[in-house]
Amino acid sequence: MAENLLEELVEGLRCLPGVGRKSAQRMALYLLERNRRGGEKLAQVLSDAMSRIEHCKQCKNFTESELCEICSNYKRDASLICVVESPADVLAIENSGAFEGHYFVLMGQLSPLDGIGPEELGLDTFETRLQSQQIREVILATSSTIEGEATAHYLRELIEKYQIPVTRIAQxxxxxxxxxxxxxxxxxxxxxxxxxxxx
Amino acid sequence: MAENLLEELVEGLRCLPGVGRKSAQRMALYLLERNRRGGEKLAQVLSDAMSRIEHCKQCKNFTESELCEICSNYKRDASLICVVESPADVLAIENSGAFEGHYFVLMGQLSPLDGIGPEELGLDTFETRLQSQQIREVILATSSTIEGEATAHYLRELIEKYQIPVTRIAQxxxxxxxxxxxxxxxxxxxxxxxxxxxx
Structure with a gap:
């Protein structure tokens, strides 16, 4: 337990990735001296986001609704699914502007040694989706690492069963x-x- | 207005100094994926700090009490005052472990062109303190910049009137x-x- 509120704030800011003691102190003093309004707003949205953001029922991406904005956007092509590892990957692909379909976010990679199998990645719900929806192509956009390739390999075999064309992003x-x-x-x-x- | 809560959180985090869009996004996703508890705690302490931290009545440093911990610590030498520009300077000097007296925090530098005169720095209350308390030395620890030196010069003349010894930190x-x-x-x-x- 820190001894005073400023110290507690500095400690609190250190939970942010890449923020050490010095940066946390600079942030705390900056907010107190020059941007209390911004700090209050951040506190509010942070509290909201931590309690209300859940996973989309269909694609597992982060959203505060039942279905995320992409899954519920009727203008997007629901017959094209891009499988990625994390919400950051969705943001990166969306930024590229090259994809107009839907996503499936694994929230990880297959890693049997760490106890992360197909179920942990929600591949059972993904399989139901493959069975119940009209899918014309699945794009595998997992990382080009050993784990990412292993995950892509597993997915390819899973999807093949339903005779849906599978592609891998170009390397x-x-x-x-x-x-x-x-x-x-x-x-x-x-x-x-x-x-x-x-x- | 951002379109969704995650986007709002990213925008909110950008109010922190040195945090651009990419870092803010990384922070938001990190908290959501791996440290919701930390994020909730940060939201709480941030909200507390923004509303409750004020300036100490005596030294103007940040505190949530009327008098800060240093001013209310009877073990410290109240007859020795170190004048600094900002709360960050107090933290730096406290870290050095070389000072056992009290502080006066200007919360800025004299800058007549920007409309920052002696009153804006609270030098009227500081003068009252010089008159009413037994002070044996004032240490001027403003920056070694032109503005810092000008501020130190003004302070020296102000303190001289009360025949209190004034020193400047070694350069x-x-x-x-x-x-x-x-x-x-x-x-x-x-x-x-x-x-x-x-x-």
Whole structure:
């Protein structure tokens, strides 16, 4: 237990990722000296968000409603599902503006050693969705790490049973990346999976 | 107005200094995914702190009581006052462990062009304190900037009237600093104000 309220505030701010003692102190003093209104507003929205944000019933993304904004948006293509690991991935793909379908958020990766199996990732509800809805394609957008690839592999086998086409997001050199700075694994992949230029 | 609660939380977190959109998003998702308890606690202490923390009646430092912990601590030397610009300076000096007296926190610097005169810094209450209490020394610990020096100069003249000894914190090379990396202004000062080594 901290000795005074300012000290408690500094301690409280340290629960934020990447915020050490010094930054927490700077934040606390800044709010007290220059932006109490902002601090009050943050306290309110933080309390609201922590108690009201749950997972979407369909895609498991964060939302304060039963269905998230994407799942309940009738303009989006419900027959196209992109499977990602986390809500941050959804935000990143949404930012790219390249996807107009629905999502399924695993909230993790398959990791049997840590006790994270298909059920922990909600793949039973995902399977029900595959059975009950008209799905024309599932895009696997898990990470290009060993666990991400293993998860994608498992998903591919699961989805194959329902004869739904499955794709994996393209792996290769990032746009704007200079070849000399790209790791050899990525480079090897981009050469092995080169594609024909159409005339 | 943001479109959903998660978006509102991200916006809310951006009121913290040094937190841009990306960090705010990372903080929001981290709290939601892994530390809701911490987020709730932070919301509570933030709300408490914003509404309850005021300025100490004597030294103007932040406190939730009428007198701050330092001013109300009878073990500290009330006849020695250190004048600083901000609560962060008090924390820094307290951390150094080199000072056992009381403080006066200006909450700024003299800056006539910005309309910050002696009254805005509460120097009228400070003067009353000089008159009514037994003060044996005032240490001026304002910054070594032009504004800080100007503020120190004004304070020196104010305190002189009451024939109280005034000192300025030592300026020179920092401990552990290598000479070649120290700016020339500091180096010149440290040579001009060299002190005799006593045998």
């Amino acid at each position: 290769g050199v990032p746009i704007g990346g200079e070849l000399e700075y790209i790791d050899s694994g990525t480079l090897a992949r981009s050469i092995n999976e080169r594609r024909k230029i159409e005339y | 020179g090379v920092p401990i552990g600093g290598e000479l070649e990396y120290i700016d020339s202004g500091t180096l010149a000062r440290s040579i001009n104000e060299r002190r005799k080594i006593e045998y």
